Amino acid sequence: MNPDPLTEADVRRALAEVPYPGLKRDIVALGLVRSVAVRNGRVHVSLALSTEREEVPDLLRTAIREKLRAAGAVRSEVQILPPERRTAGVADPWAGRGRLPGVRHVVAVGAGKGGVGKSTVAAGLAVALRARGRRVGLLDADIYGPSLPVILGIEDGAARVGLTEDRKILPLEVHGMALVSFGFFLGPESPAVWRGPMVSKAVKQFAHGVLWPELDVLVVDLPPGTGDVPLSLAQAVVVDGAVVVTTPQRLAALEAAKALEMFRKLGAPVLGVVENMSYALCTCGRRSHPFGSGGGEALARTAGAPLLGAVPFDETVVEGTDHGAPPGVAEPTGAVARAFASIADAVERGLAEAAVRAPAPIRGDGRTPGSGAPDAAEDGGVRGAGTRGTAENGGLPDAAARAPGAGHRDDGGPRPQRAGAASADGVAAAGRVRPMPVPEVVT
Secondary structure (H helix, E strand, C coil): CCCCCCCHHHHHHHHCCCECCCCCCECCCCCCEEEEEEECCEEEEEEECCCCCCCHHHHHHHHHHHHHHHHCCCEEEEEEECCCCCCCCCCCCCCCCECCCCEEEEEEEEECCCCCCHHHHHHHHHHHHHHCCCCEEEEECCCCCCCHHHHCCCCCHHHHCEECCCCCEECEEECCEEEEECHHHHCCCCCCCCCHHHHHHHHHHHHHCECCCCEEEEEEECCCCCCHHHHHHHHHECCCEEEEEECCCHHHHHHHHHHHHHHHHCCCCEEEEEECCCCEECCCCCEECCCCCCHHHHHHHHHCCCEEEECCECHHHHHHHHCCCCCCCCCCCCHHHHHHHHHHHHHHHHHHHHHHHCCCCCCCCCCCCCCCCCCECCCCCECCCHHHCCCCCCCCCCCCCCCCCCCECCCCCECCCCCCCCECCECCCCCECCCCCCCCCCC
């Protein structure tokens, strides 16, 4: 009696037992399996793979063939597909997208609606990554409500930030991190009453107009919603991961789902969901839920994204952020700081896995841009990635962070100190930045 014929489901179960080299997750869970075909015991598997490690394709081919042979395949063929190429003559709005010099990872923090503590989460995540020895920068791109100058205690940034001779913005240093905020240039009481095209242009200029030091992670605080700013950022800069912030109530989670889907359509890997103000702790030790419960977990489950963590509501956080002491600074060992430490760990693991998947944004016609990630080579490798670290550690070094003003060249030598580099103690000698003129409202 002949054994049961091999099916596609059998093949996919076998592939789910093949871990990606250097990671714990399998190639199915990572979304690398493009197609499976089975006929008379013969199997054809195609993988979509972008990696800088030359040995990975051969390692995967060998592991897949062994698993398929054990599953009963008579013959197996494994095809490694490079990123698609863009059709000639088709205008590509993503053509100008690139990586920021000296920045290994860009992590966007967004939310579906305001009032969920998105900026506090962005600051708390950045401080937690800095505590892990990472070189961290913060870009406050919330053009309509830049909050990071207040949260980080640098409200006089407009008077202190400077320019290089070629008109590049020099970040300020605060809590050991490099910071640039739209709030430095708008003025403390100047609203950004701008139409979409002006917002888009400002964001793209802002993204590429900063002379960042060498950074492991740049955390970008986006405005809430799904408007022009996230789209403009994604078209200007490679976003390596996105964190979506919600609160426990259903209304916030419903809006956060839209932000999450937006990031996916823009080709930004969704690292996961953070449920902020998840619960309150009484001094007696009792836990209460003033904003409801379960919204973040339900969103993560429905969207198929990890729940990165739940941050408790703590009045000391309110007091601290009002006085320039974000979570992790005011009480480094408190419950909120511990929650952000766990979230930072999950974000780093997510960046490592996202580096393997390398999704591409979706164009208006529903297809992905042919070039995939901007520095993806035709053979599926990554050009110029030698100094970016490996996918296994997310490109983040284990050594202690260097000061934001120092940095190193790609060849490992010391990076020359920039003339007039700005810090929390001084202003760049190359010039001062005046507040941006606010355009008149056009009706």
